[in-house]
Amino acid sequence: RLSTTALANWRQDEFLGTGGGRVDKTSTLGANANYQWQRWLRFGAAYTYTDRASNQSTFDYTRHLWMFTVGATL
Numbered sequence: 001r002l003s004t005t006a007l008a009n010w011r012q013d014e015f016l017g018t019g020g021g022r023v024d025k026t027s028t029l030g031a032n033a034n035y036q037w038q039r040w041l042r043f044g045a046a047y048t049y050t051d052r053a054s055n056q057s058t059f060d061y062t063r064h065l066w067m068f069t070v071g072a073t074l
Contacts, residue, residue: 001036007048024059026052032067044069 007030015022032046048065 002033003036004031004033006031022054022056022059024052024054026050034069040073042069042071044071 007028009026009028011026013024013026015024028048028050030046030048032044034042034044036042044067046065046067046069048063048067050061050063050065052059052061054060
């Protein structure tokens with residue numbers, strides 16, 4: 001009835017162009033859980049943390065994303 005998932009991701013993006021280009025380094029961590037309450041009804045919750053560091057500070061950010069879901073089938 002209960003299922004969980006974890007995720008971890010790291011990436012580096014390079015943008016070439018004027019001004020010497022841009023390099024972003026992004027790391028993401030997250031987890032989610034789903035509970036099958038009835039055959040036709042499921043509840044879920046997820047959390048994702050994302051942090052991007054760039055050599056151009058305008059593009060730096062940190063994000064905390066919470067999601068709650070309800071799924072039903074006919």
